[in-house]
Amino acid sequence: MNAMLDDVRSEALFASDVQRSQEPTAELIRAAVIAMMERLGTTGCAEKVAEEFGEHPECALNRMRWARTATRMAFG
Structure with a gap:
């Protein structure tokens, strides 16, 4: 369940303007x-x-890595 929630949060941050x-x-x-x-x-x-x-696969991969790290930090 936590892994699924991490995925959803990461995708939401990825999709944002942040x-x-x-x-x-x-x-x-x-x-x-x-x-x-x-x-x-x-x-x-x-x-x-x-x-x-x-x-933009060359940019998307790095953005998703950042989004995953950032959401884990922000949500604990």
């Missing part, structure tokens, strides 16, 4: 994840991730 270069706080990351889940839902976030991997 950038690694902003050096976002845990609070900002949590807010972005919640906002994207409310806006797009689980399926919508997954679709955004798939779209980015299809169009």
